[in-house]
Amino acid sequence: MELGVVAWLTDRGVGIAELATAVEQAGLESLFLTEHTHVPVSRRDLLDDEVHSQDSRLLDQFTVLGAAAAVTSRLKLGTGICIVPQRDPIILAKQVATIDHLSGGRFVFGVAAGWLAEEMRNHGVQPQLRWQLMREQILAMKAIWTRDEAEFHGQFVDFDPIWSWPKPVQVPHPPVLVGGDGPRSLRVAGECGDGWMPVVVEAAGFEAKLTQLHRLCEEAGRPDLQVTAAVWELGERLLARCAELGIYRYAVVAPTRDMAALQSFLDRYRQVADRVCR
DSSP states (O other), X not given: OEEEEEEOOBSSSSOHHHHHHHHHHTTOXXXXXXXXXXXXXXXXXXXXXXXXXXXXXXXXXXXXXXXXXXXXXXXXXXXXXXXXXXXXXXXXXXHHHHHHHHHTSOEEEEEEOOSOHHHHHHTTOOGGGHHHHHHHHHHHHHHHHHOSSEEEEOSSOEEEEEOOOOOOSSSSOXXXXXXXXXXXXXXXXXXXXXXXXXXXXXXXXXXXXXXXXXXXXXXTTOOOOEEEEEESSOOHHHHHHHHXXXXXXXXXXXOOSOHHHHHHHHHHHHHHHHHHHO
């Protein structure tokens, strides 16, 4: 099982060069960065939430991942996740291909439809349509990545033939990991994702959803997808169970307030993983 970290990276605390270098030197496989373009003032309650208090200060994922690519050579670099419905699919396809080009084929594209309705509306997105929109955006981007002359005609995404290079280094394209743990995320993952990236809190519910995902892949005539389990805290029992279940990747939220906290976390992560996964 591959091991990675998820980070809320802001203009305060650890910089991307220090973070990416430390994660690579710790021998971990991947680094995923979270996303919110902004926090609406009407959701002031989020400032008091332990998880989301820094969402308004998050750095742009793709700009930062480009910097990470320049200071690493092995580490896989991913979005965990990118809120696709809030982005233009032609521009986003270009950003993904560019990062994959700069990193030499190390990009992992975690996507999701988002949850903060007020943020979506500020981007002109109707929250109730976000999953249908994202499905079309994924299919449209795959067309851009894999065809010299790409076009797409859907209900929400519609463009005539275009030329767009570079194409991704990875063939046919970087893996698209669909985030979320509800039925719609499972359906989209089973239909057009290359993997599934849920937030996992406890094993029992996770195992039930793995069974659902297996059934959906069977119905779509597709092989089982690789699964990346994103977790809030380093838990030895959950890590062990994920290894037993054959989960492809385990990614833990890392502290980034300062290098001392980050390094302490990375040291403990390696110790626990060596003990559980050896």
